[in-house]
Amino acid sequence: MTQKTLTHLQRLEAESIHIMREVVAEAENPVMLYSIGKDSAVMLHLARKAFYPAPPPFPLLHVDTTWKFRDMYALRGKAAEQAGMELLVYQNPEALARGINPFDHGPLHTDMWKTEGLKQALDLHNFDVAFGGARRDEEKSRAKERVFSFRSANHRWDPKTQRPELWRLYNARKAKGESVRVFPISNWTELDIWQYIHLEGIEIVPLYFAAPRPTVERDGLILMVDDDRFPLREGEVPQMRSVRFRTLGCYPLTGAVESTATELPQVIQEMLLTTTSERQGRAIDRDQAASMEKKKQEGYF
Amino acid sequence: MTDPVYQTEALLAEDIDAYLVAHQHKTMLRFITCGSVDDGKSTLIGRLLYDSKMIFEDQLAALEADSKRVGTQGGEIDFALLVDGLAAEREQGITIDVAYRFFATEKRKFIVADTPGHEQYTRNMVTGASTTDLAVILIDARKGVLTQTRRHSYLVHLLGVRHLVLAVNKMDLVGYDQQVFDSIVADYTDFARSIGIDSFVPIPISGLAGDNITSRSANTPWFEGPTLLAHLEEIEVDSGADQAQPFRMPVQWVNRPNLDFRGFSGFVASGAIRPGEAVRVLPSGKTSRVARIVSLEGDRDLAVAGESVTLTLADEIDCSRGQVIVAAQSPLEVADQFETTLVWMDEAEMVPGRAYWLKIGAQTVSATVHQPKYEVNVNTQEHLAAKTLDLNAIGVANVTTDREIPFAPYAENRDLGGFILIDKITNQTVAAGMIHFALRRAQNIHWQATDIGRDHHAGMKHQKPAVLWLTGLSGSGKSTIANIVEKKLARMNRHTFLLDGDNVRHGLNKDLGFTEADRIENIRRVGEVAKLMTDAGLIVITAFISPFRSERDMVRGMMQPGEFIEVFIDTPLEVAEARDVKGLYAKARAGQLKNFTGIDSPYEAPENAEIRIDTSRMTPEEAAEVIVERLVP
Known part of the structure; x- marks a missing residue:
């Protein structure tokens, strides 16, 4: 009898592919949310594997805030093209008109561009299932998130009405107007993601690798001055620092870490020896321990 | 004392490439922890995460703050807070759902299903156990084998979890007494045998103090078995056993990017397959050979249980989602x-x-x-x-x-x-x-094919069979309207049959009462009779309250497409009750009649009935006209 021991990455890969195929078989109009980060890159790579030789049979959707790093915008179109997928970019017109930005508007920035923008984009295209790259290890409230997470017609998440998920059986049935967020990489950890990127040679945004970049230090975060929209405070002079990013979001909200890791194995080495968790570089979670859960109930991914 | 978890750190710092190679070949084990509220389950999981360095400094700082604010350890670090997720649960101090945790050692990645031990949450434990290879049953050393222990063991055994660990926790609180441990193990052995559990591994631990979790404890010199983590690292995972079974793959999705390619994608449930091997598609029973195992990295020469793959077959045979491709010589x-x-x-x-x-x-x-x-x-x-x-x-x-x-x-x-x-x-x-x-x-059961078919029956009668399904409250006028409809159709030389609720209960369904289950069976039988009558070419008119949407849909599903015409006789409850032709509402209100629709049993109004009759705007005669008009335009 042929025996082959599957590694943890092979088992995770098989599970993610199974989930994606299940969605395509049962959904009417699925979409993959693509945030250009490393988790999205892995999710996209898995989708290509799941449906090969066909291209993934759904479009990519980027809910844009206009405030992402320039390097991210550069990779966005390229990745979609390589996968042979349509790329949809949505910007909340109201946020655009009102010039909502992270410097002047604080939490409103995330709320209008991301939370509202996502709802508007899903409604506009009538998407009934949206793949997201969230992982259960990211944050405590996500540890209980289902793989198939149901949203009411107004996109709210109710922890009490989520369905039990047994074996590999996902119940994707829903009433008209309801939608599902599906997280195919729920069971991957940050280390799994990095190892897989390394093993599979997946292209990621260069910002994950250390390079000299113009930065300022503000409120305990090292921020990159990625373009001239960055309003410098009095006395602030951008300094070149060798930095990299552990997560990517809107550049004014994403803290860098000082590093000299220019290759993936070094990045992984630093990650394993480091003593702060991944989300710490994100300003959004700092308010209080349960802030992510609140955001989720409101419809943020 | 060597600590297996930390040995990797030297390698990590010195040679990251060697580290990565080692870690890419880790296997994975999913396990579930079962215990009651006070058995120290969350503390144990928190300890495993902490000891395997899955907790970062910022999380630790938050944990320390939380421990002071809501902790139960008098300001000491409360590991349980690490794993109690949702805000509402944290305030209640119990976990109420299934949470998944992750940690890794140099040998394995672990996924822990953390489920609550409360009596009312069997659902969560069953959910958590359904995907796991191993279960850790926690027992409080001071309390021994409890009702909950038996319940948890029964559930994980029911779900087919093959490996069991009996973790006797809080050994620190019984002075690490071997006799306490031995007597709990003896009790549990008796119980385990009684429900068919062949073997289990008992380990004395303390989640709070860390005894026998990741390293051998000096407090239990009498214990010769493995530490909990060593056991979790060594136990053989189930995928090997699955691979030894015959090949089975449910087809999840048919991959058809163009006319030249037709692949069958699925998760291999058991066995292994190579190109050239003979397969059978069930339930159709058609056979073929595997032509290719297709992947993004190029064709493969082997696929095994636990992998998601895409196969192509040598012959063009029908195969769609839900069918199962199996080894030809050992069908399901x-x-x-x-x-x-x-x-x-x-x-x-x-x-x-x-x-x-x-x-x-x-x-x-x-x-x-x-x-x-x-x-x-x-x-x-x-x-x-x-x-x-x-x-x-x-x-x-x-x-x-x-x-x-x-x-x-x-x-x-x-x-x-x-x-x-x-x-x-x-x-x-x-x-x-x-x-x-x-x-x-x-x-072994064949549908008896008859030579004179339903089309022939209908053809002789020069009509298209149909079911006019009248639904509505008692007293809404269903029988009255149905009777007029039948008379009208008879005048038009249509062959009809009227099935009336009260009449059917005198014969075919006289064994049935009015509970929800009996009402469903009542409708199912009427549906089957109506179906036979449409096969005979008749136009069937039925008058049943048929209060539940799912049963009306069930009957709809029995008929040929388009033959089922749902007619909602829409009369407000007050109106029907005011009429009360048979005096039933009065009886129901007086409590003499149980399960009466509209009073103490619900009526689920149709959402997409083909015909809706508003009896406040139409006489029965007019209503019948509308229905006949729809059937014979």
């Missing part, structure tokens, strides 16, 4: 009636006779659940008589599907023998099921 059984164990998971109790969606493998079919043979008391494992199953109840019941499905007994294969039931109206997952065996082989 195919059947449509099964004995099963059901775990009920919904607030609404099971309704015997009602049609639910049944999802198994990649297939969803309609299925009816029969009245349970018995319910199992999860605490004592006694069998109890039961008419239904409510939330968290476990019972054995027969299930009939509306078509043949390929399956394996759950004990042989989880993917081919485990199923869920879905409510057709609410779309909720209402039950988890495990197939024991087929009650009869469907392939």
Whole structure:
């Protein structure tokens, strides 16, 4: 009898592919949310594997805030093209008109561009299932998130009405107007993601690798001055620092870490020896321990 | 004292490439921890995360702050807070759902299903256990084997978890006394044998103090077994056993990018396959050979259980989602009636006779659940008589599907023998099921083909058969209208038959009462009779309250497309009650009549009836005219 021991990455890969195929078989109009980060890159790579030789049979959707790093915008179109997928970019017109930005508007920035923008984009295209790259290890409230997470017609998440998920059986049935967020990489950890990127040679945004970049230090975060929209405070002079990013979001909200890791194995080495968790570089979670859960109930991914 | 978890750090710092190679070859183990509220389960998991360095400094800082604010350890670090997720639960101090945790050692990645031990949450434990290879049963050393211990053990055994660890926790609180440990193990051994558990591994631990978790404890010199983590690292994972079974792959998706390529994608449930090997597609039974195993990195020469793959076949044979590709020489059984164990998971109790969606493998079919043979008391494992199953109840019941499905007994294969039931109206997952065996082989029962078919019957009568299904409250006017409709059709030389609710209960259905289950059976029989009559070419008119949407939909599903015409006789309750022709509403209001629709039993109005008759705007004569007009334009 042929025996082959599957590694943890092979088992995770098989599970993610199974989930994606299940969605395509049962959904009417699925979409993959693509945030250009490393988790999205892995999710996209898995989708290509799941449906090969066909291209993934759904479009990519980027809910844009206009405030992402320039390097991210550069990779966005390229990745979609390589996968042979349509790329949809949505910007909340109201946020655009009102010039909502992270410097002047604080939490409103995330709320209008991301939370509202996502709802508007899903409604506009009538998407009934949206793949997201969230992982259960990211944050405590996500540890209980289902793989198939149901949203009411107004996109709210109710922890009490989520369905039990047994074996590999996902119940994707829903009433008209309801939608599902599906997280195919729920069971991957940050280390799994990095190892897989390394093993599979997946292209990621260069910002994950250390390079000299113009930065300022503000409120305990090292921020990159990625373009001239960055309003410098009095006395602030951008300094070149060798930095990299552990997560990517809107550049004014994403803290860098000082590093000299220019290759993936070094990045992984630093990650394993480091003593702060991944989300710490994100300003959004700092308010209080349960802030992510609140955001989720409101419809943020 | 060497600590296996930290040995990797030197390698990590010195040679990251060697580290990565080692870690890419880790295996994975999923396990579940079961214990009651005070058994120290969350503390144990928190300890495993902490000791395997899965907690970062910022999380630790938050943990320290939380420990001071809401902790139960007097300001000391409360590991339990690490794993209690949702805000509401944290305030109550209990976990109320299934949470998944992750940690890794140099040998393995672990996924821990953390489920609560409360009595009312059988549902969560069953959910958590369904995907795990191993279960850690926690016992408080001061309390010994409790009712909960028995319940948890029964549940994980029921779900087919093959490896069991008995973790006797809080050994620090009994002075690390060997006699306490030995007597708990002896008690548990007796119980385990009684429910069919062959073997388990007992370990004395302290989650709080860290004894025998990651390193051997000096406090238990008398204990010679492995530490908890060493055992979790060494135990053989199940995928090897699955690979030794014959090849089975439910087809999830047919990959058809162009006319030249047709691939069958799925998760290999058992066995292994190579190009050239003979396969059979079930339930059709057609055979072919595997041509290619296609992947993004190029064709492969082997696919095994646990992988998601895409196969192409040498011959063009019909194969679609839900069918199962199996090794040609060892096909699966195919059947449509099964004995099963059901775990009920919904607030609404099971309704015997009602049609639910049944999802198994990649297939969803309609299925009816029969009245349970018995319910199992999860605490004592006694069998109890039961008419239904409510939330968290476990019972054995027969299930009939509306078509043949390929399956394996759950004990042989989880993917081919485990199923869920879905409510057709609410779309909720209402039950988890495990197939024991087929009650009869469907392939032995043939539909008797007759030479004179339904088209012939209808042709002789020069009409198209139909079912006019009148539904509405008691006293809404169904019988009156149905009677006029039949007279009108008779005048037009149409061959009809009127099935009336009251009349049917004098004969065909006189054994049935008015409980929800009996009402469903009443409608099912009427549906079957109506179906036979349409086969005979008749236009059937029925007048039944038929209060439940799912049963009306069930009858609709029995008929040929377009033949079922739902007619909603819409009369407000006040109006019907005011008429009260048969005096039934008065009796129901007086409490002399139970389960009366509109009073103490619900009426679910049709949402998409073909015809709606508003009796406040139409006489019965006019209503009949509208219905006949729709049928014979």
